[in-house]
Amino acid sequence: MAVERFEEHRDLLTGVAYRILGSVTDAEDVVQEAWLRWSGVDVSRVEDDRPYLVKIVTRLAIDRLRRVRARREAYVGPWLPELVVTPDVAEHAELADSVELALLVVLETLSPLERAVFVLREAFGMPYAEIGEMIERSEAATRQLARRGREHVQEGRPRFEVDRGVRRRITERFAEAAVGGDLGALTAMLAEDASLVGDGGGKAKAPLRVITGARKVARFLASIATGDRLRAFMESIGAGPVSGFGVEPGSGFGVEPGSGFGVEIAEVNGGPAVVVTAEGRPVTVLSLVVEDGLITTVFLVANPEKLSHL
Incomplete structure (x- = not known):
């Protein structure tokens, strides 16, 4: 009985933990620890499983986040969240929005x-009083924490809402330009102050600093998509020998015949992303932030640990 009651809420608990931690691996560890605690109590005395379990996971996730912050500060290059596939965006748009890479x-x-x-408030709509009980704060203090959090998020999030269809078309055009190393097309798609944030984590080659400016970002993307630079880049991230990079005729983005290396558009963290694969294994993901029809940020994730759940 205890197992069934816990498993009924596992997806919710993992979702809460992932959004708090930005790491699937840490979220799974937190949920496992929550299970150990749940299995050690008399569950027949628990009146409502959902808030009881969410409270356990929330407190564990907060404690873990405090511990991992120090590791992230010592990370090699920029730190980006671990990526997840979100195939049901259309059915669960609100929850998908809450795992957007830019938001995380x-x-x-x-x-x-x-x-x-x-x-807990914005993604899962929980009442302030219930959240306050979970984090051991008064309702008034919880509301103040929520207000401060919303203000920070509003300052940092994209200013314009972008239709999902438009964003996907821009992502497809971006992929085509990157595949062809088309410097002019890439530059035209980027906002003047566009930036590229790369996460290799010391395990794969990626810029150790944020690249800023449309021309610099375009040049970087064009350089790794052509010739020897592409081959060196892909081999550095474990892709093995690369004989070419292109679009298979008639099938959109796919593996170039004989290369074992391909590109596709997939729903990652609530939005379309360019997924580069080698022998069917994701090796690099590029996710775009689009504002007013232009790309303002390119997130490039190449750290294999961040791609394992794709």
Whole structure:
């Protein structure tokens, strides 16, 4: 009985933990620890499983976030969240929005308590009084944490809502330009102050600093998509020998015949992303932030640990 009652809420608990931590691996560890605690109590005395379990997971996630913050500060290059596939975006658009890469990056600027309150309130719609009980704060203090969190997020999130269809078409055009190393097309798609944030984590080659400016970002993307630079880049991230990069005729983005290397558009963290694969294994993901028809940020994730759940 205890197992069934816990499993009924596992997806919710993992979702809460992932949004607070930005890491699937850490979220799964937290949920496993929550299970150990749940299995050690007399569950027949628990009146409502959902808030009881969410409270356990929230407190564990806050504690873990406080511990991992130090590791992230010592990370090699920029730190980006671990990626997840979100195939049911259309059916669960609101929850998909709450795992957007751009949002998770902004949530890294919040305190652990602010982040937990923001997630529980904005993503899952929980009442302030219930959240306050979970984090051991008064309702008034919880509302204040929520207000501060919303203000930080509003300052850091994209200013314009972008239709999902438009964003996907821009992502497809971006992929085509990147595949062809088309410097002019890439530059035209980027906002003047566009930036590229790369996460290799010391395990794969990626820029150690943020690249800023449309021309610099375009040049970087064009350079790794052509010739020897592409081959060196792909081999550096474990892709093995690469004989070419292209679009298979008649099938959109796919593996170039004989290369074992391909590109596709997939729903990652609530939005379309360019997924580069080698022998069917994701090796690099590029996710775009689009504002007013132009790309303002390119997130490039190449750290294999961040791609394992794709």
